[in-house]
Amino acid sequence: MEYDLVVIGSGPGGYVCAIKAAQLGLKVACIEKRETYGGTCLNVGCIPSKALLHASERFHEAGHHYASLGIKVSPELDLPAMMSHKDKTVKANVDGIAYLFKKNKVDGYIGTGSIEGPGSVSVKKEDGSSERLKAKNIVIATGSEVSGIPGVDLSFDRDTIVSSDWAIALESVPETMVIVGGGVIGLELGSVWSRLGSKVTVVEYLDKVLGPMDAELSTAFQKLLVKQGIEFKLGAKVTGVQKHEKGRASVTFEPAKGGEAETLDAEVVLVATGRKAYTAALGLDKVGVEVDDRGRVAIDDHFKTNVDGIYAIGDVVRGAMLAHKAEDEGVALAEMLAGQSGHVNYDAIPSVVYTAPEVASVGKTEEELKKAGIEYKVGKFPFMANGRARAMLATDGFVKMLVDAKTDKLLGCHILGASAGDLIVEAALVMEYGGASEDMALTSHAHPSLSEAMREAAMAAAYGKPIHI
Numbered sequence: 001m002e003y004d005l006v007v008i009g010s011g012p013g014g015y016v017c018a019i020k021a022a023q024l025g026l027k028v029a030c031i032e033k034r035e036t037y038g039g040t041c042l043n044v045g046c047i048p049s050k051a052l053l054h055a056s057e058r059f060h061e062a063g064h065h066y067a068s069l070g071i072k073v074s075p076e077l078d079l080p081a082m083m084s085h086k087d088k089t090v091k092a093n094v095d096g097i098a099y100l101f102k103k104n105k106v107d108g109y110i111g112t113g114s115i116e117g118p119g120s121v122s123v124k125k126e127d128g129s130s131e132r133l134k135a136k137n138i139v140i141a142t143g144s145e146v147s148g149i150p151g152v153d154l155s156f157d158r159d160t161i162v163s164s165d166w167a168i169a170l171e172s173v174p175e176t177m178v179i180v181g182g183g184v185i186g187l188e189l190g191s192v193w194s195r196l197g198s199k200v201t202v203v204e205y206l207d208k209v210l211g212p213m214d215a216e217l218s219t220a221f222q223k224l225l226v227k228q229g230i231e232f233k234l235g236a237k238v239t240g241v242q243k244h245e246k247g248r249a250s251v252t253f254e255p256a257k258g259g260e261a262e263t264l265d266a267e268v269v270l271v272a273t274g275r276k277a278y279t280a281a282l283g284l285d286k287v288g289v290e291v292d293d294r295g296r297v298a299i300d301d302h303f304k305t306n307v308d309g310i311y312a313i314g315d316v317v318r319g320a321m322l323a324h325k326a327e328d329e330g331v332a333l334a335e336m337l338a339g340q341s342g343h344v345n346y347d348a349i350p351s352v353v354y355t356a357p358e359v360a361s362v363g364k365t366e367e368e369l370k371k372a373g374i375e376y377k378v379g380k381f382p383f384m385a386n387g388r389a390r391a392m393l394a395t396d397g398f399v400k401m402l403v404d405a406k407t408d409k410l411l412g413c414h415i416l417g418a419s420a421g422d423l424i425v426e427a428a429l430v431m432e433y434g435g436a437s438e439d440m441a442l443t444s445h446a447h448p449s450l451s452e453a454m455r456e457a458a459m460a461a462a463y464g465k466p467i468h469i
């Protein structure tokens with residue numbers, strides 16, 4: 001078969017690129033080595049974790065907050081039914097991609113893709129047969145895999161020392177869980193199991209959770225998680241993870257700055273120390289595609305590798321490992337390959353932690369502005385002073401706007417609070433248009449809504465004073 005474009009990998013980067021290119025008139029194929037399309041995100045990442053976060057949050061609310069709303073219930077956990085909700089959500093989403101491929105006339109191939117040379121890709125199928133596809137252009141969108149920690153093999157254990165792939169599929173609620181890594185994935189899945197009854201302890205190397213997140217937000221967020229019952233060992237360097245008999249494991253760690261080692265026992269250890277680019281079986285050596293010092297496919301500003309006709313996007317290249325960043329790159333590259341001018345604004349990509357409350361961030365943090373020597377103003381507003389948040393019993397957290405001290409241009413927005421993941425989009429849009437906090441302050445926001453906290457924080461930044469505090 002001969003194509004304008006062959007995409008290897010069907011995650012948010014690959015499938016979006018394939019569909020967009022087909023919509024722009026190119027003849028497109030997309031190869032996927034899993035049984036289903038959708039990549040990490042739809043199969044074992046964003047979607048299943050959000051299904052479990054939603055269900056476990058409802059369970060926890062029913063047991064802890066409904067009484068305050070005048071609703072008497074005694075919730076009982078049915079874990080298999082909760083997992084079935086997650087599985088059905090995943091199936092609906094991955095089936096959706098197969099449908100979209102058909103609708104947009106993208107030829108989907110299930111099998112492992114490898115690049116034979118510029119313009120040629122082979123697909124090795126499960127039954128051992130293979131097929132060769134000719135392509136004017138090839139896009140590598142093979143994503144990432146769990147990076148783990150040295151000496152711990154996460155590839156086979158499904159219930160004691162696990163990666164996120166299996167922490168979304170445990171068959172019972174562990175009494176105790178130790179999570180190595182206080183990043184987004186560790187805290188989201190830690191929240192799930194903590195709400196369902198596990199005693200969760202997070203061991204993190206840095207002195208704060210959520211690594212690059214604005215420090216004020218990260219500290220306030222961690223305090224709320226402690227209130228929810230999650231324990232933290234910060235500034236702790238893990239030196240060993242060991243599996244014991246009878247389904248138990250232990251994690252040994254010592255203060256990162258030096259000091260005495262400590263060991264924690266647990267029924268389940270979740271290793272959530274990050275992910276790394278996945279390029280196995282692609283045949284990059286054979287065609288001479290270069291990778292950077294972190295094993296990521298090296299690309300220029302137009303997603304092109306050092307080999308003509310071969311491009312790469314998503315988790316397998318530099319930048320944030322986020323589904324929407326991969327999607328944005330997929331769209332931009334498809335537009336470029338169709339002769340248009342695609343663009344991704346990396347300064348306005350939001351990132352969200354889907355815990356309760358949610359944490360969301362776009363643009364620069366205060367620490368980054370200080371480091372860059374940029375003069376800025378801060379506008380803050382607490383959800384405690386927002387009428388809708390009070391009605392929802394969702395008063396934890398605040399909105400923080402960071403604006404240029406001279407021009408009022410919005411440089412960053414950081415939100416801790418209910419629906420932060422949806423609220424952040426307003427700030428991303430203002431940043432995309434190069435707008436100022438006064439633009440937000442002058443925009444009508446529906447009352448009563450959580451979004452009024454955005455407007456009030458913008459007022460605080462623009463005029464030094466919000467109305468409601």
Ligand code: FAD
Pocket residue numbers: 008009010011012013014015031032033034038039040041042044045046047049111112113114141142143144164185278280281282313314315316321322323324325326354
């Ligand atoms: P992937 O989604 O990794 O897709 C790559 C695909 O390529 C895979 O299906 C793989 O099987 C296939 N492949 C690899 N090699 C070959 C080959 N040789 N031939 C054929 N196919 C191949 N991001 C968010 O933005 N929001 C979230 O809430 C979020 N939650 C997450 C939760 C978890 C638990 C995890 C693990 C990740 C989460 N992420 C989230 C990150 C998100 O999943 C990734 O950023 C996103 O999936 C990257 O998309 P991609 O297309 O680059 O790669």
